[in-house]
Amino acid sequence: AQSVTQLDSHVSVSEGTPVLLRCNYSSSYSPSLFWYVQHPNKGLQLLLKYTSAATLVKGINGFEAEFKKSETSFHLTKPSAHMSDAAEYFCVVSQNTNAGKSTFGDGTTLTVKP
């Protein structure tokens, strides 16, 4: 069994300030973890992924996440928010099998204020 909890449904930051989106997970297996971003009325774009290699993962657009097994967390960060970062963010856990299902968190809406 696996589950994902995104601890904040909404996060609001000012442009140029750091972003922190929190994600905790549980999994019976050694999981793969992902962060996706979804802009309004669009599909999902992969930001970054952890698949049992380096625990600090760098993604696109300046985002990064750190896999902490002891804390079962995979928080997403960015040093300086841009207006274009405003979107919905999903943390996803997946089984490491070919047909492994993915479980999505409920999402965090990021608002960036000018």
Place this chain on the structure above:
Amino acid sequence: GAVVSQHPSRVICKSGTSVKIECRSLDFQATTMFWYRQFPKKSLMLMATSNEGSKATYEQGVEKDKFLINHASLTLSTLTVTSAHPEDSSFYICSAKRTGVETQYFGPGTRLLVL
């Protein structure tokens, strides 16, 4: 690489009609495709897992006779919403995986409105 397309992007239909949505992996072979449904301001709900050449596996509570899934080739899966009703209106998103790769690549989604 790893581009997934969906067609159509938006469809409006009358109640009682059937609608087919296509999901294609454009530059890779997708042994597994997934179909999701997303309600406004909600997360994605997995509807079914589709493996090429075999029957789809539906999640609990999803009517397989209403949501027909076909995965006839390694690059194409289709979702047919049969006898659509207004409550079927939603954003439908597909994703595709390659063998041995954990990452899912998502299509841009199809917005269905049933009048």
